[in-house]
Amino acid sequence: xxxxxxxxxxxxxxxxxxxxxxxxxxxxxxxxxxxxxxxxxxxxxxxxxxxxxxxxxxxxxxxxxxxxxxxxxxxxxxxxxxxxxxxxxxxxxxxxxxxxxxxxxxxxxxxxxxxxxxxxxxxxxxxxxxxxxxxxxxxxxxxxxxxxxxxxxxxxxxxxxxxxxxxxxxxxxxxxxxxxxxxxxxxxxxxxxxxxxxxxxxxxxxxxxxxxxxxx
Amino acid sequence: xxxxxxxxxxxxxxxxxxxxxxxxxxxxxxxxxxxxxxxxxxxxxxxxxxxxxxxxxxxxxxxxxxxxxxxxxxxxxxxxxxxxxxxxxxxxxxxxxxxxxxxxxxxxxxxxxxxxxxxxxxxxxxxxxxxxxxxxxxxxxxxxxxxxxxxxxxxxxxxxxxxxxxxxxxxxxxxxxxxxxxxxxxxx
Numbered sequence: 001x002x003x004x005x006x007x008x009x010x011x012x013x014x015x016x017x018x019x020x021x022x023x024x025x026x027x028x029x030x031x032x033x034x035x036x037x038x039x040x041x042x043x044x045x046x047x048x049x050x051x052x053x054x055x056x057x058x059x060x061x062x063x064x065x066x067x068x069x070x071x072x073x074x075x076x077x078x079x080x081x082x083x084x085x086x087x088x089x090x091x092x093x094x095x096x097x098x099x100x101x102x103x104x105x106x107x108x109x110x111x112x113x114x115x116x117x118x119x120x121x122x123x124x125x126x127x128x129x130x131x132x133x134x135x136x137x138x139x140x141x142x143x144x145x146x147x148x149x150x151x152x153x154x155x156x157x158x159x160x161x162x163x164x165x166x167x168x169x170x171x172x173x174x175x176x177x178x179x180x181x182x183x184x185x186x187x188x189x190x191x192x193x194x195x196x197x198x199x200x201x202x203x204x205x206x207x208x209x210x211x212x213x214x215x216x
Numbered sequence: 217x218x219x220x221x222x223x224x225x226x227x228x229x230x231x232x233x234x235x236x237x238x239x240x241x242x243x244x245x246x247x248x249x250x251x252x253x254x255x256x257x258x259x260x261x262x263x264x265x266x267x268x269x270x271x272x273x274x275x276x277x278x279x280x281x282x283x284x285x286x287x288x289x290x291x292x293x294x295x296x297x298x299x300x301x302x303x304x305x306x307x308x309x310x311x312x313x314x315x316x317x318x319x320x321x322x323x324x325x326x327x328x329x330x331x332x333x334x335x336x337x338x339x340x341x342x343x344x345x346x347x348x349x350x351x352x353x354x355x356x357x358x359x360x361x362x363x364x365x366x367x368x369x370x371x372x373x374x375x376x377x378x379x380x381x382x383x384x385x386x387x388x389x390x391x392x393x394x395x396x397x398x399x400x401x402x403x404x
Contacts, residue, residue, distance in 0.1 A: 053280070058275075089251065107228060198356060
């Protein structure tokens with residue numbers, strides 16, 4: 001009996017843990033999707049381009065298919081003439097090709113997922129996504145560091161190199177007017193850690209504290 | 217909307233780089249292509265001789281134009297639905313009342329200064345978007361957890377959408393500059 005209870009206990013705990021993990025994963029997916037930059041301008045420009053280019057080409061090709069010598073769109077005759085008489089190595093054709101290539105590259109880059117617009121918060125509810133703006137997180141951490149007695153100046157920045165923006169960690173540069181800083185850097189680190197505990201980001205950034213003090 | 221954007225980008229990049237390569241003489245081994253015009257007489261002749269070519273090309277261009285129009289409409293609809301949800305009037309009325317209650321409940325939480333709530337999206341893909349302004353030292357994680365467990369759940373029940381995805385954007389109050397005055401020694 002006791003063994004059965006133990007097995008049930010273990011299975012139940014496993015199931016609960018599995019549910020929590022799946023919930024966390026789903027919550028993370030929702031947060032990533034919601035905080036991804038939408039880039040509406042690129043989408044709008046591309047849709048407009050496809051519509052305009054497709055419509056123009058369709059009108060001209062249809063007129064040609066029907067045997068009409070008239071170009072239905074203004075400027076169509078000039079473009080056709082230019083395409084008939086200028087060669088591939090003509091500077092204007094090369095410039096047009098380079099422009100198309102650059103535009104295509106810009107659209108491709110805009111289609112990449114990009115850096116999330118906020119720092120997602122930790123949670124296990126798959127229907128809930130929360131986030132804090134990067135600047136706000138930096139500001140709140142700077143505020144925490146500034147509350148340490150003796151600290152007069154603080155600047156929080158993301159580490160220059162690494163993966164992601166907050167996974168790569170934060171650098172807290174603090175300055176004190178004390179001549180002997182003693183364990184102030186530990187106090188600043190503790191204050192920043194405590195504030196991070198309050199915020200509970202999904203990916204906790206590694207915090208590097210650099211302290212400057214008076215040397216006169 | 218990223219896949220159509222990526223496809224458009226890839227097609228433009230491919231066509232642009234092929235045209236540039238042709239102009240720079242990369243395909244000259246096939247017969248001095250760089251000196252020929254894009255609308256080569258042989259191509260014009262082929263299009264005239266093959267009866268199917270022009271109608272198929274026109275149909276393809278028309279399909280691309282229609283796809284572009286559909287894409288524009290979808291983007292416009294998504295933009296409008298961020299302002300005004302595409303749900304039936306009864307749900308909209310319920311959401312209006314529940315949004316007010318949710319905002320009040322959020323403002324009563326410790327450290328929360330202001331909260332704005334908006335139901336967005338369509339009946340098939342609804343979203344509740346919240347903006348919560350907090351004090352600098354607010355327990356953001358705790359507010360987030362409590363909002364999700366209580367008021368947001370009540371909102372879902374009120375509008376009859378138990379699986380409604382909710383997105384909460386927190387903001388902290390504008391901080392004092394990252395500088396503090398050093399204490400002056402008091403009078404002796």
